[in-house]
Every structure is written in structure tokens, then in C-alpha cells.
Amino acid sequence: MSAHGSSDSINLTLHVWRQSGPEDKGGFEVRRLNGVSTHMSFLEMLDVMNEQLVAEGREPVAFDHDCREGICGMCSLVINGQVHGPIPEITTCQLHMRHFKDGDSIYIEPFRAGAFPVLRDLVVDRSAFDRIIAAGGYVSVATGNPQDANALPIPKRNADLAMDAAACIGCGGCVAACPNAAAMLFTSAKVSQMALLPQGQPERDRRVLAMVQQMDAEGFGNCTNEFECMAACPKGIDVSNIARMNREYLRASMCSAEGA
Amino acid sequence: MVPQLDSKCPSGPIEDRWRKHKFALPLVNPANRRKYNVIVVGSGLAGASAAASLGEMGYNVQCFCIQDSPRRAHSIAAQGGINAAKNYPNDGDSVYRLFYDTVKGGDFRARESNVYRLAEVSNNIIDQCVAQGVPFAREYGGLLDNRSFGGAQVERTFYARGQTGQQLLLGAYGSLMRQVSTGRVQMFSRREMVELVIVEGQARGIVVRDVVTGEYERYAGDAVLLCTGGYGNVFYLSTNAKASNASAAWRCHKKGAYFANPCFTQIHPTCIPVSGDYQSKLTLMSESLRNDGRVWVTKKVGDTRRPSDIPEAERDYYLERRYPGFGNLVPRDVASRAAKIECDGGHGVGATGQAVCLDFRDAIARDGRNVIEAKYGNLFQMYEMITGEDPYQVPMRIYPAVHYTMGGLWVDYNLESTVPGLFVLGEANFSDHGANRLGASALMQGLADGYFVIPATITAQIAGRKREPITTEHAAFAEAEAAARARNQKILDVRGSKSSEHIHRELGKIMWDKVGMGRNAQGLAEAQKEISALREEFWSDVRVPGTADHMNPGLEHAARLADFLELAEFFAMDALHREESCGGHFREEYQTPEGEALRRDDEFAYVAAWEFQGVGKPATLHKEDLSFEYVKLATRSYK
Incomplete structure (x- = not known):
């Protein structure tokens, strides 16, 4: 390990959030990390840091991660104030150290929102998202013998838009980036997917009403068109989904039996 | 005389077997x-589809996962697709052909009855997923699009997009959450199963550890379904997610569930090569890339020039040369081994020499960059993000990586293990892929098991056997919980000098070098x-700081590693016993003069199901002989 950073090895000062549990106040711990290969991913850099902590006989920093290829939605860091770090449309696990310079200070924090309490260090509780989906983010079809898959043609444009919305990985980055800690992008992505598809029509009104009600009950804020959610979203989910959800909500509230 | 296992496979014409078997199974009254x-x-x-379907039927279900949400299970990372015998493209596909291809692709080490059932329900899976709102790719006419995948000669x-696993899992997750909202399914996330509880010979419950609080919890039931995936992380580096582990399955094995064919491991040919010692996992590039990319290495040994500087005449398109019939589209096991042979011979590219080129130059010249971008844009982006190289300009570098484990807990036709009441679904069981899994078959099997098989076969336990009612106060629960607590405490008490990550890497090196391709x-x-x-060394020198009474990811990892260290030796033992080459298992002593796999059907056309006898002690072999009544035993040829 070199004391001085070379082109593919850099020295860093890390400011890592540590918090022993939900009740603890928490705070930053400063650590020097030398000789970090720029070919590493950000989470591999944290692995190296944790190895050092274990060598010192201290507990490693807890952080959520799993697939490490940008699809499971488990990783959830705020890096230098930016959700999932400085590169657009990627998750934390897809961020590589070649985007940092020798001598950089890096602040690493958990996603922060009232509805996402910190469990330990960088790990937060995002179970509120599961409850929003449980409120109506599905088509009520039991396993059995539905009609042939091709009996229901769907215009390609609608299918593509539904897929754009369905690409959401449920990481919660939208909430962490929003000044209001709103979950509108997440909720609207599922509402949109189903509203765009014929399979979603029978429950269209009750779905949007129930999901929005659950979203509010969880303590998420409201949308004030900051668009920070879209800027932070690793999957590029578009804010037009929020507009669609608002339209769906208005329609269901005013013009359906469900809203009466 | 090695005892034979009863697979409970029905007899008679293969197309009638599943229907007949279902009719013969007992039923449970909806009100009961x-x-x-x-x-x-x-x-x-497998788990989400099973839990949702059983909840819909009216069973009381408790579902457990280690992630913070059931939506994050590793099925989500599957990219390519899911097979079904719909024959929408009218290119000659049928249930029988999908069955035939899967038995042959598995190198004749799978059960015909199971594979036929898998092919039979494949169409129903697509119907179910579409009904759930899964946004499959479509044509302009609004109908579903199909493609050829992994060397299949039909478009099935x-x-x-490149997120098929994600969309299928989110479909199943939606159905699961619907059952959670009705109260028929209770979901427990961030829970790790640490013990199986057996009462009077039947699987009657589990002990889990809440990984947030560190508390141990007991759950009792009438049946236990293990849907915990594969054990590829025994190699440390694999395409599996970091939390993917074998512990639940291994602990069931230690309590009497036979483990079958552990040496059958799939090494996927198209992954991004290892770049350094810090590497924590390997990333798969969908093998759909092989539809247009050409695979090559250098003709000269030890050529360290950048691949783009190597002239055409000095490139060896070895797959096209050796397998003119299938070329770059040979099955995964064949492609992986060929890459290893080239790199071992010094023909690999890049600084490490442990990589081959996957080159799109000719495809871009033929179809134009736009066409290639439309097909593979997201994969090219992913490659550039990880390696910092632009695959539109320079050839991709790829190398095989551990991807999927065909072996797993032995199950009969009902998906029931040798422990009555313990069922095993999806990658965790051994049943349908034989010695090699074909592309786009894993998603099919996981969903077949969960949506369509287990809802019918679980009655073999529920209605087919008598049981006494029990609670978690039963002594067997206390015993299981005490064993789990003691094991974790024993790990913490070692207080040695080596991290569990370090030991896991060492294990991975042994496995890759000597139990690999x-x-x-x-x-x-x-x-x-x-x-x-x-x-x-682990038990005398591992260092896991902290305690077990709060969130301690180091302890979770070390406990899983302790199981991998037992499984790994057992894995090597199975590979040593199987004196033949087949599918993902290549024994160098058994190859043809051309270097192809030499299967030995006279001696090894059986499932090797092992009974645990103690850590490090030889397991007892039980055989299930495989008979091939429909697909004639033949040597696979992709020439």
C-alpha cells in the first residue's frame, strides 16, 4: 500500500455515519483510507475499510447491499450529499472509485427520511414501501388458469411506458433526495404501470386511492415539483409518472364510485 | 449394495403423468x-410464488426473507428471459421439444418426468405473469415478442428488456403483498433461518434470527418449504448476490435431508473478468450478447497487446473453429470450458491473460451501431460503467464465472425432501436441470415449482400424514434454538486474527483452482x-467483533461461511466420486481425444444423493437410477 496516491491508487478521508441503533443520536467517524484502487467499486472500498476495522477489533460499519449490480435496490447511501453518489442513473454499488480524486474527503450517510428510520450505521428501515405496495400495487389475480397471454394485445407504446415505470427498484433514493421526503415517485411508478395496462383497469380507482392513503399514513411528505427524485433515481424513472398519478387520483376521487 | 431412492415418479405415457399424479394426490377442503x-x-x-399461491388457496402462510423486503431476493438479477413452449413464432416448438432440449441440455442427468412437467406448465406461467401485469416485450401488433436464447434452435x-427476473419477481411479490394485506400471509423480513425443527420425523418448524435485533424466534407449522436458492458463493466470487448462502439448506441436510449432485455447478461463460484482489463479486453480461458478438483469443501465446491492436490474422475465433454448427452459441458449459482451455494455453487477452474477447466490430459493421445499441445498449453501458472501456470501440473482455448450482437438496416428484414435510423449491433443489442448466430455464423452474407444483403436491404432507398439534414450546424448538445460539456464540468466542472475509476468499481460491471448471x-x-x-483455521483463528444481540453483519457472514466450509469439502468429495465428465462437471481424466466431455452412462446415469454422517466424515451414497424412456441417451454434439 503506497503512502502517496498514484493514478490507479488514491488516498481518502472518509467521514462515515455511525449510529448504534434507532434511539442513538449518531455521528460521523473520520477514517483515513490509503491506497484505494480506482478500479474498485464504492462498496468494495467500504469492504476494505471494514476489514481494517475488524483488524482493529472493532465492529464493521453496517450498510445494506446485496446484488452489487444495480438491480436489487438494497444499497442506499448518500455520498457527499448526493443520493447514490455523483454519477447519474446508477446505484451506490455501481459507483466506482475512478470518479474520485486522490486526497478527496467523502461523507457517507444513510438515506434520511422520517419514514425511513435508521436501524444501525448506514442501514435504514424501508418497510413502508412494502406496505404501500400491499395497499394495492398489484393486479388481483389468483394463480390458476388465466386466458392465453396473447389474448390481450397491448399497444407497444403503452407496454413500453409501463416497463419504464416498472423498472423501479424500490431503493428509496427518491425519498432521500426529496426535500419533503415524499414517496410520490415510487408510488406513482407502480400506479402508472398498472394504469397503463389493461390488466390494471378493474382496480384502477381503488388502487390509486388506497396506495396514496397508505403513502400519507406512513408519514411521507407531499410533492412540490422539485424533481430531485428523478435526478437521484438510479433507473431514470420520470416525474411524468407523478403527473399521471395525480390525474388518476383526481379522477378516482371525483368521478368514481370508489372515491365517493 | 447402494440403497435406491424412490422418486415417486408416476408411470405411463409421459404426457399424462402430471395430470394422473395430481388426481391421485389427496385434497384439503377449502374450509380446512x-x-x-x-x-x-x-x-x-420460488418462495414468493409459493407463498402467494398457498395464501390464495386459504392456507395460513408465514414467509421469511433475509433482505429488508421480499422484493430484493436474488431472482431479481436474472437478465435474459424465461422459456415457454408457446410456439407463438410458429417455428416448430412444442412442450415435447422443450422437454427434449432440457433433458439433452442437462446432459442426461435429470429426471424425465420432472422435466416434462416443467415444460408442460411453462405456458401457464407466461399466462399467469401476463395476467399480473408483467410488462414483457411486445411487437407493434401488441402481441408478445420472443427471442432465441442460449443456443436454442427455436424462439421460445x-x-x-434485460430485467426479466426483476419483472417476474415483482409480479410474484405483488401477489405476495396482496396476500399479506388479506392477512393470509405473514411476512417476516430481515430474518435468517438458523435451524430446522423436526418433531416425530416430520419437519414442523424453524428457528430464525432477527438480524436487526439479534433475537431468536421460533415458528411452528405443518410443512416447511425451503426456497433459499443456490450455493454458488461457496466459490466466494460468483454472480450471486452477497447474501446468497447455503446455510438453510445445509442445516436441513445435517438434519437428514439428502443433498444431491453438489458438484453440478454452472460456470457462466460471459462475465466481466476479475480485476483485482479486492473484487467482491462478478457481474454477468447476458449471454444474449453471444447472438451477435464473436468470441476470440490471440493465436500467439502470451500476447499482451491491447485486443484492439491485434490484427485480424492473429485472432483465433475458437468457438467458430471448433463448433462450426453452433459457433458462438454453444451451450454454457461448452463455451466456458473452451475459454478456460484457451486461457490456460496462454492465449487469453488483457493484463491477466484470464479473459477472452467478445467482439461486436463485425456486428456493428453489418447492422449499424443503432441496431446494436437498441438490442444491447443497457449491457454495453453496464460494461463501460464497471470497466471504464467503451465496447462500441474496443472488444469486450469476458471470462467464465460461477453462476448457478444445479445440485441441491434431493426431492421426489412432489418436491419433498427425505425429511417428511420439508419441501424444497427452485434452485435449492436438484431436480430439473441435470448436470447443466440451459439459458432462461431457471426462472421457469422457480415459478413452476411455486405457482403450479407445490399447491398440488403439498397435500401429500398436509392431508397425507397424521401429526399431533404442537406449539413452539415443544422441546425440539428449545433444543434447536439452543444449538443455533451456541454455534453463533462459539464463532464470536474464537477471537482470533483473521477476518471471515479473508477466509472466505481463501476458500474461493481452493474451489476455483481445484473444484472449478x-x-x-x-x-x-x-x-x-x-x-x-x-x-x-476458521474455528481457531477467525475474528468476529461485537456480539450476537444486535445487528452484526460480520457474524451473519461468518456463520454462513462456517456452513460453506463444510459444504465445500462435501462438494469436492462428490466431484471425486463422479468419474465421468458431464455438463458443468468436467473431470480431466474423462475426455474424448478431441477434448470433449466423456460421459459414462453405464456407471453414472444416476442421481447421487448423500446422507450426512458428520462434518468431514464420508457421507453415505444413495442412488436414484435415471432411466430415459423418451429422450434416447446420446452424446451431445454441437459441432
Whole structure:
């Protein structure tokens, strides 16, 4: 390990959030990390840091991660104030150290929102998202013998838009980036997917009403068109989904039996 | 005389077997189903689809996952697609052809009855997923699009961009959450199963550890469904997610569930090569890339020039040369081994020499950059993000990586293990892929098991056997919980000098070098000794700071590693016993003069199901002989 950073090895000062549990106040711990290969991913850099902590006989920093290829939605860091770090449309696990310079200070924090309490260090509780989906983010079809898959043609444009919305990985980055800690992008992505598809029509009104009600009950804020959610979203989910959800909500509230 | 296992496979014409078998199974009255408790461990495609379907039927279900949400199970990372015998493209596909291809692709080490059932329900899976709103790719006419995948000669693969696993899992997750909202399924996330509880010979419950609070919890039921995925992380580096582990399955094995064919591991040919010692996982590039990319290495040994500087005449398109019939589209096992042979011979590219080129130059010249971008844009982006190289300009570098484990807990036709009441679904069981899994078949099997097989076969336990009602106060629960607590405490008490990550990397090196793509008797025997020594090192010198009474990711990892260290030696033992080459298992002593796999059907056309006898002790072999009544035993040829 070199004391001085070379082109593919850099020295860093890390400011890592540590918090022993939900009740603890928490705070930053400063650590020097030398000789970090720029070919590493950000989470591999944290692995190296944790190895050092274990060598010192201290507990490693807890952080959520799993697939490490940008699809499971488990990783959830705020890096230098930016959700999932400085590169657009990627998750934390897809961020590589070649985007940092020798001598950089890096602040690493958990996603922060009232509805996402910190469990330990960088790990937060995002179970509120599961409850929003449980409120109506599905088509009520039991396993059995539905009609042939091709009996229901769907215009390609609608299918593509539904897929754009369905690409959401449920990481919660939208909430962490929003000044209001709103979950509108997440909720609207599922509402949109189903509203765009014929399979979603029978429950269209009750779905949007129930999901929005659950979203509010969880303590998420409201949308004030900051668009920070879209800027932070690793999957590029578009804010037009929020507009669609608002339209769906208005329609269901005013013009359906469900809203009466 | 080796005892034979009863697979409970029905007899008669293969197309009638599943229907006949279902009719012969007992039924549970709809009004009575709520009286039965079913425990589902894992929430991937198999677990989520099983929990949702059983909840819909009226059973009382408790589902457990290690992630913070059931939506994050590793099924989500599957890219390519899911097979079904719909024959929408009218290119000659049928249930029989999908069955035939899967038995042959599995190198004749799978059960015909199971594979036929898989092919039979494949169409129903697509119908079910579409009904749930899964946004599969469509044509302008609004109908579903299909593509050819992994060397199949028909277009039978359904896909949702490069995120098919994600979309199928989210469909199953939606159905699961609907049952959670009705109260028929209780979901427990951030829970790790640490013990199986057996009462009077039947699987009656589990002990889990809440990984947030560190508390141990007991759950009792009438049946336990293990849907916990594969054990590829025994190699440390694999395409599996970091939390993917074998512990639940291994602990069931130690309590009497036979483990079948552990050496059948799939090494996927198209992954991004290792770049350094810090590497924590390997990333798969969908093998759909092989539809247009050409695979090559250098003709000269030890050529360290950048691949783009190597002139055409000095490139060896070895797959096209060796397999003119299938070329770059040979099955995964064949492609992986060919890459290893080239790199071992010094023909690999890049600084490490442990990579081959996957080159799109000719495809871009032929179809234009736009066409290639439309097909593979997201994969090219992913490659550039990880390697910092632009694959539109320079050839991709790829190398094989551990991807999927065909082996797993032995199950009969009902998906029931040798422990009555313990069912095993998806990658965790051994049943449908034989010695090699074809592309786009894993998603199909996970969902077949969960949506369509287990809802019918679980009655073999629920209605087919008598049981006494029990609670978690039963002594067997206390015993299981005490064992789990003691094991974790023992790990913490070692207070040695080596991190569990370090030991896991060491294990991975042994496995990859000696139990990887090419295996021989000497290497396997050495591996067994080295693994045994490493296991002793773990128990005498591992360092896991902290305690067990709060969130301690280091402890979780170390506990899983302790199981991998036992499984690894057992894995090498199975590979040593199987004196033939087949599918993902290549024994160097058994090859044809051309270097192709030499299967030995006279001696090894059986499933090797092992009974645990103690850590490091030889397991007892039980055989299930495989008979091939429909697909004639033949040597695979892709020339």
C-alpha cells in the first residue's frame, strides 16, 4: 500500500455515519483510507475499510447491499450529499472509485427520511414501501388458469411506458433526495404501470386511492415539483409518472364510485 | 449394495403423468386450509410464488426473507428471459421439444418426468405473469415478442428488456403483498433461518434470527418449504448476490435431508473478468450478447497487446473453429470450458491473460451501431460503467464465472425432501436441470415449482400424514434454538486474527483452482485436505467483533461461511466420486481425444444423493437410477 496516491491508487478521508441503533443520536467517524484502487467499486472500498476495522477489533460499519449490480435496490447511501453518489442513473454499488480524486474527503450517510428510520450505521428501515405496495400495487389475480397471454394485445407504446415505470427498484433514493421526503415517485411508478395496462383497469380507482392513503399514513411528505427524485433515481424513472398519478387520483376521487 | 431412492415418479405415457399424479394426490377442503400453517423460507421466484399461491388457496402462510423486503431476493438479477413452449413464432416448438432440449441440455442427468412437467406448465406461467401485469416485450401488433436464447434452435424466450427476473419477481411479490394485506400471509423480513425443527420425523418448524435485533424466534407449522436458492458463493466470487448462502439448506441436510449432485455447478461463460484482489463479486453480461458478438483469443501465446491492436490474422475465433454448427452459441458449459482451455494455453487477452474477447466490430459493421445499441445498449453501458472501456470501440473482455448450482437438496416428484414435510423449491433443489442448466430455464423452474407444483403436491404432507398439534414450546424448538445460539456464540468466542472475509476468499481460491471448471482426482483430493485445514483455521483463528444481540453483519457472514466450509469439502468429495465428465462437471481424466466431455452412462446415469454422517466424515451414497424412456441417451454434439 503506497503512502502517496498514484493514478490507479488514491488516498481518502472518509467521514462515515455511525449510529448504534434507532434511539442513538449518531455521528460521523473520520477514517483515513490509503491506497484505494480506482478500479474498485464504492462498496468494495467500504469492504476494505471494514476489514481494517475488524483488524482493529472493532465492529464493521453496517450498510445494506446485496446484488452489487444495480438491480436489487438494497444499497442506499448518500455520498457527499448526493443520493447514490455523483454519477447519474446508477446505484451506490455501481459507483466506482475512478470518479474520485486522490486526497478527496467523502461523507457517507444513510438515506434520511422520517419514514425511513435508521436501524444501525448506514442501514435504514424501508418497510413502508412494502406496505404501500400491499395497499394495492398489484393486479388481483389468483394463480390458476388465466386466458392465453396473447389474448390481450397491448399497444407497444403503452407496454413500453409501463416497463419504464416498472423498472423501479424500490431503493428509496427518491425519498432521500426529496426535500419533503415524499414517496410520490415510487408510488406513482407502480400506479402508472398498472394504469397503463389493461390488466390494471378493474382496480384502477381503488388502487390509486388506497396506495396514496397508505403513502400519507406512513408519514411521507407531499410533492412540490422539485424533481430531485428523478435526478437521484438510479433507473431514470420520470416525474411524468407523478403527473399521471395525480390525474388518476383526481379522477378516482371525483368521478368514481370508489372515491365517493 | 447402494440403497435406491424412490422418486415417486408416476408411470405411463409421459404426457399424462402430471395430470394422473395430481388426481391421485389427496385434497384439503377449502374450509380446512386455514387450519394449516405453512412456513416458506425465501421470497425469490420460488418462495414468493409459493407463498402467494398457498395464501390464495386459504392456507395460513408465514414467509421469511433475509433482505429488508421480499422484493430484493436474488431472482431479481436474472437478465435474459424465461422459456415457454408457446410456439407463438410458429417455428416448430412444442412442450415435447422443450422437454427434449432440457433433458439433452442437462446432459442426461435429470429426471424425465420432472422435466416434462416443467415444460408442460411453462405456458401457464407466461399466462399467469401476463395476467399480473408483467410488462414483457411486445411487437407493434401488441402481441408478445420472443427471442432465441442460449443456443436454442427455436424462439421460445419471453423477456422484459434485460430485467426479466426483476419483472417476474415483482409480479410474484405483488401477489405476495396482496396476500399479506388479506392477512393470509405473514411476512417476516430481515430474518435468517438458523435451524430446522423436526418433531416425530416430520419437519414442523424453524428457528430464525432477527438480524436487526439479534433475537431468536421460533415458528411452528405443518410443512416447511425451503426456497433459499443456490450455493454458488461457496466459490466466494460468483454472480450471486452477497447474501446468497447455503446455510438453510445445509442445516436441513445435517438434519437428514439428502443433498444431491453438489458438484453440478454452472460456470457462466460471459462475465466481466476479475480485476483485482479486492473484487467482491462478478457481474454477468447476458449471454444474449453471444447472438451477435464473436468470441476470440490471440493465436500467439502470451500476447499482451491491447485486443484492439491485434490484427485480424492473429485472432483465433475458437468457438467458430471448433463448433462450426453452433459457433458462438454453444451451450454454457461448452463455451466456458473452451475459454478456460484457451486461457490456460496462454492465449487469453488483457493484463491477466484470464479473459477472452467478445467482439461486436463485425456486428456493428453489418447492422449499424443503432441496431446494436437498441438490442444491447443497457449491457454495453453496464460494461463501460464497471470497466471504464467503451465496447462500441474496443472488444469486450469476458471470462467464465460461477453462476448457478444445479445440485441441491434431493426431492421426489412432489418436491419433498427425505425429511417428511420439508419441501424444497427452485434452485435449492436438484431436480430439473441435470448436470447443466440451459439459458432462461431457471426462472421457469422457480415459478413452476411455486405457482403450479407445490399447491398440488403439498397435500401429500398436509392431508397425507397424521401429526399431533404442537406449539413452539415443544422441546425440539428449545433444543434447536439452543444449538443455533451456541454455534453463533462459539464463532464470536474464537477471537482470533483473521477476518471471515479473508477466509472466505481463501476458500474461493481452493474451489476455483481445484473444484472449478476442470477437475481431476489429485486436485480434488488436495482440495478436500486444504478445505478441512481451512475449516480448522476458521474455528481457531477467525475474528468476529461485537456480539450476537444486535445487528452484526460480520457474524451473519461468518456463520454462513462456517456452513460453506463444510459444504465445500462435501462438494469436492462428490466431484471425486463422479468419474465421468458431464455438463458443468468436467473431470480431466474423462475426455474424448478431441477434448470433449466423456460421459459414462453405464456407471453414472444416476442421481447421487448423500446422507450426512458428520462434518468431514464420508457421507453415505444413495442412488436414484435415471432411466430415459423418451429422450434416447446420446452424446451431445454441437459441432
